[in-house]
Amino acid sequence: xxxxxxxxxxxxxxxxxxxxxxxxxxxxxxxxxxxxxxxxxxxxxxxxxxxxxxxxxxxxxxxxxxxxxxxxxxxxxxxxxxxxxxxxxxxxxxxxxxxxxxxxxxxxxxxxxxxxxxxxxxxxxxxxxxxxxxxxxxxxxxxxxxxxxxxxxxxxxxxxxxxxxxxxxxxxxxxxxxxxxxxxxxxxxxxxxxxxxxxxxxxxxxxxxxxxxxxxxxxxxxxxxxxxxxxxxxxxxxxxxxxxxxxxxxxxxxxxxxxxxxxxxxxxxxxxxxxxxxxxxxxxxxxxxxxxxxxxxxxxxxxxxxxxxxxxxxxxxxxxxx
Ligand SMILES: [Mn+2]
Numbered sequence: 143x144x145x146x147x148x149x150x151x152x153x154x155x156x157x158x159x160x161x162x163x164x165x166x167x168x169x170x171x172x173x174x175x176x177x178x179x180x181x182x183x184x185x186x187x188x189x190x191x192x193x194x195x196x197x198x199x200x201x202x203x204x205x206x207x208x209x210x211x212x213x214x215x216x217x218x219x220x221x222x223x224x225x226x227x228x229x230x231x232x233x234x235x236x237x238x239x240x241x242x243x244x245x246x247x248x249x250x251x252x253x254x255x256x257x258x259x260x261x262x263x264x265x266x267x268x269x270x271x272x273x274x275x276x277x278x279x280x281x282x283x284x285x286x287x288x289x290x291x292x293x294x295x296x297x298x299x300x301x302x303x304x305x306x307x308x309x310x311x312x313x314x315x316x317x318x319x320x321x322x323x324x325x326x327x328x329x330x331x332x333x334x335x336x337x338x339x340x341x342x343x344x345x346x347x348x349x350x351x352x353x354x355x356x357x358x359x360x361x362x363x364x365x366x367x368x369x370x371x372x373x374x375x376x377x378x379x380x381x382x383x384x385x386x387x388x389x390x391x392x393x394x395x396x397x398x399x400x401x402x403x404x405x406x407x408x409x410x411x412x413x414x415x416x417x418x419x420x421x422x423x424x425x426x427x428x429x430x431x432x433x434x435x436x437x438x439x440x441x442x443x444x445x446x447x448x449x450x451x452x453x454x455x456x457x458x459x460x461x462x463x464x
Contacts, residue, residue, distance in 0.1 A: 143263050145281040155220035159239050160190040163232040170226035171201045172302025173271040176295045180279050183290050193234025196385040203339055204297045214238050221245045226271035228252035254435025269319040272302030276322045296329035301336050313421040350380040355390050365399030367460050371406040391416045402460045412446030423463050431459050
């Protein structure tokens, strides 16, 4: 699909809603907020939503304000744009707005995306939805023939780029990722500040949770698979919640012998499973065996049932990818 369709749809729409995903990360929030401020500058009636009670404010330090609503609107929007959303369930309760909208667009980089919107702009090679969103906004800007992308918009995109590329570390990082980062830098982004807030400001209780994960990590298959479980009790003991689990799986993946890591987190109604792998192994396929998905080297799924049976199943599935 061509970028011009997104421009045309935005140009014609008078009311637009942006939907970010549940368990929001820097990429979905960065892309959503960049679009939000961009559309505001185009004088559009725009609102942004996220079905979450925690983590919704993680990029608020950039603008100094909270503009994301966690209550769906009953309005019928001309256009709803879902960002960084690979499956409809990732919209949570916000899907009601998506289902009723006159037009829908999804902007995403998940290879597993089934193209659930009317218009699907999906670039699986992109490091992040923010990388894609920059190119879209630049195109729209060129159509209006004026400068729209300012430091505020650029900073949100940079935050998402940094989050999903693991600060330019993950194999998904390409020359395009660095090109976009360079363009955003030129727009005045305080790159040091964004890195510091996103990667360095670790609350002490997250360190306590990290400690739990490290001590509970077990290695299998000559250390090629690493796996740990975070239980509700672990959250209670460390005064943490789901929002503190981001990035924890990397500690397992960072172990020198580990090629595939699995982090199982007890969540409402079951378990949230995350997978990571070294560049050449595919864990998108592993997550796919359980109805999940994501990227080649970072994916996830949900399972419910007996934890020991779940661990056995996951181990068996991971072995098929080795
Ligand atoms: Mn993403």
